[in-house]
Amino acid sequence: MSERIFIGVAWPYANGPLHLGHIAGAYLPADIFARYHRMKGNEVVMVSGSDTHGAPITLQADKEGVSPRELFERYHKLFLQVWQQFGISFDLYTHTDTENHHRISQKMFLRLKERGYLLVQKQLQMYSEASQRFLPDRYVIGTCPHCGYERARGDQCERCGSLLEPTQLLNPRSLLDGTTPVLKETEHFFLDLPAFEERLKSYVSEHENIWRPNVHRFTRNYLEQGLHPRPITRDLDWGIPVPVEGFEGKVLYVWFEAVIGYLSATVEWARLKRDEGRGMGDEWKEFWYDETTKSFYFIGKDNIPFHTLIWPAELMGVERLDDADGNVKFVLPYDVPANEFLNLEGDKFSTSRNWAVWAHDVVQRYNPDTFRYYLTAIAPETADTEFTWADFVRRNNDELVGWWGNLVHRVLTFTARNFDGCVPHPTELTDRDKEVLQQAEQMLSTIDNLLSTCKFKRALAEAMEFVRSLNRYWDEQQPWQVVKTDKQRTGTVCYVTLRAIDSVKVALAPFLPFTCERLHHMLGYEGKVVGDFEVQEISETERTHLALIYKPESVSLRWQPSELPPRQRFRDIAPLFAKLDEKVAEEEKAKLGKPMEG
RNA sequence: GGCGGCGUAGCUCAGUGGCAGAGCACGCGGCUCAUAACCGCGGGGUCCAGGGUUCGAAUCCCUGCGCCGCCA
Numbered sequence: 001m002s003e004r005i006f007i008g009v010a011w012p013y014a015n016g017p018l019h020l021g022h023i024a025g026a027y028l029p030a031d032i033f034a035r036y037h038r039m040k041g042n043e044v045v046m047v048s049g050s051d052t053h054g055a056p057i058t059l060q061a062d063k064e065g066v067s068p069r070e071l072f073e074r075y076h077k078l079f080l081q082v083w084q085q086f087g088i089s090f091d092l093y094t095h096t097d098t099e100n101h102h103r104i105s106q107k108m109f110l111r112l113k114e115r116g117y118l119l120v121q122k123q124l125q126m127y128s129e130a131s132q133r134f135l136p137d138r139y140v141i142g143t144c145p146h147c148g149y150e151r152a153r154g155d156q157c158e159r160c161g162s163l164l165e166p167t168q169l170l171n172p173r174s175l176l177d178g179t180t181p182v183l184k185e186t187e188h189f190f191l192d193l194p195a196f197e198e199r200l201k202s203y204v205s206e207h208e209n210i211w212r213p214n215v216h217r218f219t220r221n222y223l224e225q226g227l228h229p230r231p232i233t234r235d236l237d238w239g240i241p242v243p244v245e246g247f248e249g250k251v252l253y254v255w256f257e258a259v260i261g262y263l264s265a266t267v268e269w270a271r272l273k274r275d276e277g278r279g280m281g282d283e284w285k286e287f288w289y290d291e292t293t294k295s296f297y298f299i300g301k302d303n304i305p306f307h308t309l310i311w312p313a314e315l316m317g318v319e320r321l322d323d324a325d326g327n328v329k330f331v332l333p334y335d336v337p338a339n340e341f342l343n344l345e346g347d348k349f350s351t352s353r354n355w356a357v358w359a360h361d362v363v364q365r366y367n368p369d370t371f372r373y374y375l376t377a378i379a380p381e382t383a384d385t386e387f388t389w390a391d392f393v394r395r396n397n398d399e400l401v402g403w404w405g406n407l408v409h410r411v412l413t414f415t416a417r418n419f420d421g422c423v424p425h426p427t428e429l430t431d432r433d434k435e436v437l438q439q440a441e442q443m444l445s446t447i448d449n450l451l452s453t454c455k456f457k458r459a460l461a462e463a464m465e466f467v468r469s470l471n472r473y474w475d476e477q478q479p480w481q482v483v484k485t486d487k488q489r490t491g492t493v494c495y496v497t498l499r500a501i502d503s504v505k506v507a508l509a510p511f512l513p514f515t516c517e518r519l520h521h522m523l524g525y526e527g528k529v530v531g532d533f534e535v536q537e538i539s540e541t542e543r544t545h546l547a548l549i550y551k552p553e554s555v556s557l558r559w560q561p562s563e564l565p566p567r568q569r570f571r572d573i574a575p576l577f578a579k580l581d582e583k584v585a586e587e588e589k590a591k592l593g594k595p596m597e598g
Numbered sequence: 599g600g601c602g603g604c605g606u607a608g609c610u611c612a613g614u615g616g617c618a619g620a621g622c623a624c625g626c627g628g629c630u631c632a633u634a635a636c637c638g639c640g641g642g643g644u645c646c647a648g649g650g651u652u653c654g655a656a657u658c659c660c661u662g663c664g665c666c667g668c669c670a
Binding site: 214217221224225301340341378383384385386388390391395397399401402405406407408412413414415417418458461468472474475476478479480481483575577 | 600602623633666
């Protein structure tokens with residue numbers, strides 16, 4: 001039976017490049033999940049986009065002396081490239097500075113207001129009289145009251161790590177103009193989170209057995225500490241304007257508005273389908289209103305409360321985008337498979353110290369599937385884990401080259417040489433042959449179960465364990481000896497092994513689409529595995545933006561055991577993976593912490 | 599200060615009450631179809647320490663030590 005699966009992936013701030021911690025934490029597992037479900041014949045929409053608002057963007061833009069738009073458009077473009085190169089198959093990857101997103105965010109805000117879920121409260125905030133504007137916490141620097149560091153930020157001291165309020169800083173000054181800011185009263189909207197407390201409690205306990213233990217525990221603790229109203233507007237000139245009279249010059253707080261992107265991007269996706277004549281434009285409703293839809297949100301652990309509490313509260317409060325949509329309610333997150341953090345060579349990833357492996361950089365020098373493999377094998381699904389270049393090289397050489405690549409290569413070259421470049425016809429199968437074919441089906445169904453519950457690491461390990469058993473089968477049958485006396489039996493062994501390899505290809509396709517596509521081709525099949533991407537320039541009334549669109553219909557491979565036809569002709573047999581020299585590990589590691597090239 | 603996580607073989611890690619596991623590294627052997635790849639056998643552990651519960655604890659509880667994260 002076909003399922004409908006919504007996949008939301010964290011919206012990255014477009015203020016700097018993406019590193020492998022981002023890819024391993026959210027984008028890669030989401031993509032594996034989407035590819036798996038599409039192969040199963042399920043209806044999938046996977047969306048995300050660049051977060052273009054918030055202080056991190058304006059700070060970086062000020063630092064570089066460019067406009068926020070110039071800054072985010074540069075990184076947005078870079079992200080579009082990275083998704084294509086890593087094969088991250090977003091049905092739509094857009095950004096938050098579209099008219100569509102602005103409109104829907106404002107609508108959500110107004111519906112919350114109408115329904116009485118917003119409070120107005122006065123706050124004191126740092127204000128620069130010289131610049132005539134309010135200062136976000138990060139725009140105030142001063143001396144840290146704990147360690148005496150003179151350039152501590154208003155939200156946190158970077159030297160001692162203490163979390164701060166800007167009012168705690170000694171000798172505070174504005175990052176904009178160096179003057180001493182004053183406290184000034186300002187009025188803001190707050191989301192009345194306590195009003196949702198009971199509903200959130202039952203929502204969370206209903207999902208206890210679905211969510212990963214750490215996600216549930218974290219959420220429950222957060223709830224038990226008590227919910228407080230949270231400000232959802234800010235005094236800033238960059239962002240989505242608050243659509244209320246008297247609040248001119250204020251914008252929606254980025255944490256409130258960015259999660260709405262999941263919804264607005266689905267609306268945009270449906271509209272684009274309509275514009276291409278492939279739909280009615282309201283397909284987003286099935287994903288957001290039909291209670292049989294399961295929605296999954298792939299994020300890092302720092303984002304858990306926003307997706308298990310705050311976003312559900314927004315959805316509960318708004319109920320539906322428009323009363324004309326009928327008596328329907330938004331689908332709440334079904335699972336939030338948040339990952340822990342990936343560390344790098346014994347330390348945290350750090351953009352400012354350039355202690356990072358940059359996605360756009362390495363993907364040009366290495367096979368993207370090698371990263372997809374390694375990052376899944378070490379995925380921080382239940383605990384923080386460690387990326388090391390030495391381990392990366394070892395796993396490539398031992399596991400991808402030695403176990404899987406070598407199996408494919410030894411079997412294909414041997415078979416092609418002895419059977420005229422074609423899949424041989426099997427004769428009678430021995431019990432051992434039947435066992436191997438049965439194990440291949442078993443492997444697919446085990447991995448099916450693991451993937452449907454987001455256990456990617458174990459699913460991959462299961463496939464590799466089966467690969468090793470195929471190397472054993474091949475060794476034990478010794479076709480290179482048997483061929484001297486019994487060509488028919490040799491053909492059967494080749495056939496059985498090829499069928500099993502073909503099934504492994506199916507199991508690995510969500511993980512390693514690029515090399516599985518090459519294998520698909522070598523085995524003589526037509527059709528694509530990675531699938532086509534398209535970057536479109538989308539025009540709205542006043543603005544245009546770039547979006548990435550994946551074409552799922554360009555892939556024909558389905559999740560089912562191999563039915564490899566005898567006599568099918570091989571093509572272009574070549575190794576799937578290249579061995580990496582161990583010096584690579586030393587060289588890459590030596591680059592860490594040094595200023596970026598270029 | 600509060601909450602939480604982690605501590606298992608030389609390394610990276612799996613293991614939620616029933617004889618301590620995998621991969622790599624190391625030692626020995628087999629094979630030669632294959633990218634010196636593949637396959638088999640072996641050595642190697644005070645499961646951080648101490649206490650408790652239990653017929654039985656790496657696993658559950660308490661305390662301590664060490665590392666890490668979140669919040670205040």
